[in-house]
Every structure is written in C-alpha cells, then in structure tokens.
Amino acid sequence: MNLHPMKRVTIICESVLEDRVLELLHDTGARGHTAFPVRGGGHQGERCADTTETANVQIDVILQPAIAQTLLQRLQTELFADYAMVAYESDVRVLRPDKF
Amino acid sequence: MNLHPMKRVTIICESVLEDRVLELLHDTGARGHTAFPVRGGGHQGERCADTTETANVQIDVILQPAIAQTLLQRLQTELFADYAMVAYESDVRVLRPDKF
Amino acid sequence: MNLHPMKRVTIICESVLEDRVLELLHDTGARGHTAFPVRGGGHQGERCADTTETANVQIDVILQPAIAQTLLQRLQTELFADYAMVAYESDVRVLRPDKF
Numbered sequence: 125m126n127l128h129p130m131k132r133v134t135i136i137c138e139s140v141l142e143d144r145v146l147e148l149l150h151d152t153g154a155r156g157h158t159a160f161p162v163r164g165g166g167h168q169g170e171r172c173a174d175t176t177e178t179a180n181v182q183i184d185v186i187l188q189p190a191i192a193q194t195l196l197q198r199l200q201t202e203l204f205a206d207y208a209m210v211a212y213e214s215d216v217r218v219l220r221p222d223k224f
Numbered sequence: 225m226n227l228h229p230m231k232r233v234t235i236i237c238e239s240v241l242e243d244r245v246l247e248l249l250h251d252t253g254a255r256g257h258t259a260f261p262v263r264g265g266g267h268q269g270e271r272c273a274d275t276t277e278t279a280n281v282q283i284d285v286i287l288q289p290a291i292a293q294t295l296l297q298r299l300q301t302e303l304f305a306d307y308a309m310v311a312y313e314s315d316v317r318v319l320r321p322d323k324f
Numbered sequence: 325m326n327l328h329p330m331k332r333v334t335i336i337c338e339s340v341l342e343d344r345v346l347e348l349l350h351d352t353g354a355r356g357h358t359a360f361p362v363r364g365g366g367h368q369g370e371r372c373a374d375t376t377e378t379a380n381v382q383i384d385v386i387l388q389p390a391i392a393q394t395l396l397q398r399l400q401t402e403l404f405a406d407y408a409m410v411a412y413e414s415d416v417r418v419l420r421p422d423k424f
Contacts, residue, residue: 125293125296125297125300127296127313130312132312132314134416136358156264156265156310157264157265158236158262158263158264158280158282159262159263159264160260160261160262160263160282160360161360162358162359162360163358163359163360164356164357164358164359165356165357180358182358182360186310186312193325196325196327196419197325199419200325200419204419204420210356210386210418210423211418211419212330212332212386212416212417212418212419213327213416213417213418214314214332214414214415214416214417215314215315215415216234216312216313216314217312217313217314218310218311218312218313219296219299219300219304219311219312220304223310225393225396225397225400227396227413230412232412232414256364256365256410257364257365258336258362258363258364258380258382259362259363259364260360260361260362260363260382286410286412314414315414315415316334316412316413316414317412317413317414318410318411318412318413319396319399319400319404319411319412320404323410
C-alpha cells in the first residue's frame with residue numbers, strides 16, 4: 125500500500141464568506157472540500173464561545189503541496205486584510221492522489 | 225510529560241455508509257472514534273457545496289501506526305471501489321497511548 | 325510567503341466540560357479556538373455510536389509549541405483523572421503567528 129504526501133489546508137471564517145472562499149478554492153485547483161459549522165472565539169474575541177448562535181464555518185481541503193501554497197498565498201492577498209479568518213496547513217497522506 | 229506518536233485516520237463518506245465503516249473500524253482494532261456531519265463536494269462533484277442538505281459524515285480515529293495501515297488497506301480493498309469516499313492519515317501525539 | 329510552525333491541540337470531551345476546558349485553555353494563553361459537537365465512542369464505550377443523541381464536543385486550538393505543552397500538562401494534571409476525555413497534538417503551519 126502506497127501513501128502519498130499531500131497538504132490539508134484548514135480555513136475558519138464567517139459563514140457569509142463561505143461562498144467566496146469556495147470560489148477561490150476551486151479556482152485555485154481544489155477538486156473537493158468539506159465544510160461544517162463551528163463555534164469559537166478568535167483573535168479579537170468578537171465571536172465568543174458563550175454565545176449559542178454560530179456563524180463560523182470550517183472548510184478543509186486536501187491539495188497537492190504546490191496548490192496548497194498558491195491557495196494560502198491567495199487567501200493572504202485577497203481576503204486576510206478584510207476579514208477575521210484563520211488558515212493553516214498540515215501534512216496528510218492519502219491512498220489515491222489522483223482524486224485531489 | 226511524554227507524548228506518544230500515533231496516527232489519525234480521517235474518513236469522509238456518505239452517511240449511509242457510516243455503520244459499515246464503524247464496523248470495519250472497530251473490527252480492525254480501533255477503540256474509539258468521533259463522527260460529525262459535513263457538507264462538501266468531492267472528486268465527481270455529486271455532492272455540491274451549493275446544496276443545503278448534507279448527507280456526508282467525517283469519522284476520525286486515533287490508532288497505533290500498524291493498525292492505521294491495516295485500516296487504510298481494508299478501506300481500499302473493501303470499500304473504495306464501490307463508494308465515493310476519502311481517507312487520509314496524519315501524525316498526532318497523545319498523552320495516554322493505552323487508551324487507543 | 326512564510327509559514328510558521330505551530331501546534332494544534334485537539335480536545336474531545338463531554339459537552340458539560342466545555343466551559344471548564346475553555347477556561348483552562350484561555351488561562352494557559354490561547355487566543356482563539358473552535359468548538360463543534362461530535363458523536364462517538366471512546367475507550368470505555370459509554371458513548372456509543374449507535375445512540376442518536378450527542379453530548380460530546382471537539383475543541384481545537386492553535387498554539388505556540390511551548391504553550392501547547394503547558395496546556396497538555398495541565399489537562400493531564402487537572403482533568404484527565406476525573407473525566408472521560410481525549411487530547412492530542414499535531415503540527416500545523418500558519419501564515420500569521422501573531423494571531424495565536
């Protein structure tokens with residue numbers, strides 16, 4: 125069994141930004157993603173864990189390393205200055221690299 | 225404080241497949257897991273991010289490295305050919321390896 | 325583009341414990357987190373995947389490596405003995421380390 129190194133990019137942002145992130149993501153070359161609602165507080169504390177309403181979303185995407193770099197670069201250039209959001213990269217290994 | 229290297233295997237599949245994945249998972253030797261619903265689009269685009277209904281689930285499990293290999297091998301052999309699903313492995317470190 | 329190595333600490337515990345974990349977490353120096361409900365079964369099987377009700381929560385936090393160590397140490401000392409919970413650490417890379 126061969127496992128192939130890939131990157132997982134995780135993006136946490138306000139739900140209203142989801143469509144724009146997904147557009148950027150697929151424009152960069154992502155072929156799939158998952159998204160789910162999360163509660164939580166960030167850097168500036170606007171979204172407090174004490175509130176019951178959630179308006180944040182976590183988006184995960186598995187990418188070839190070079191595409192992950194491009195995506196993070198574009199997130200930084202196009203969205204980070206204007207929105208409260210978090211993005212980070214981690215290493216994963218997949219069985220079928222052709223799917224990503 | 226000692227941290228012990230383990231593997232996290234993440235499986236994303238249709239919700240109807242959850243019971244079968246969990247059965248395989250525990251049959252392989254997993255002693256715990258988490259599961260939660262996710263939206264998202266995959267390789268073939270059947271499950272589009274634009275739909276509001278979700279029918280996918282993400283299952284995470286922490287395993288000894290050898291057991292993670294066995295689980296991925298069995299997922300590939302027993303389920304990958306017939307179902308739209310994604311599985312990947314990543315490195316984690318735990319405090320209490322006897323729990324997994 | 326510079327990516328900065330950080331740690332992600334993932335904590336899975338009963339929902340009733342969430343406030344106490346968040347208090348410990350922010351007391352340790354965390355500046356943000358995400359939380360979302362998960363189903364799942366653990367070491368002792370009390371929370372079975374077959375039940376439809378969920379009472380567990382997954383909390384993720386991105387931290388400087390030294391703070392991650394302190395958090396895991398405190399989780400072990402202050403909570404592990406009394407509660408069914410899981411905590412693990414993994415490596416991530418972020419664009420803006422000053423946010424964490």
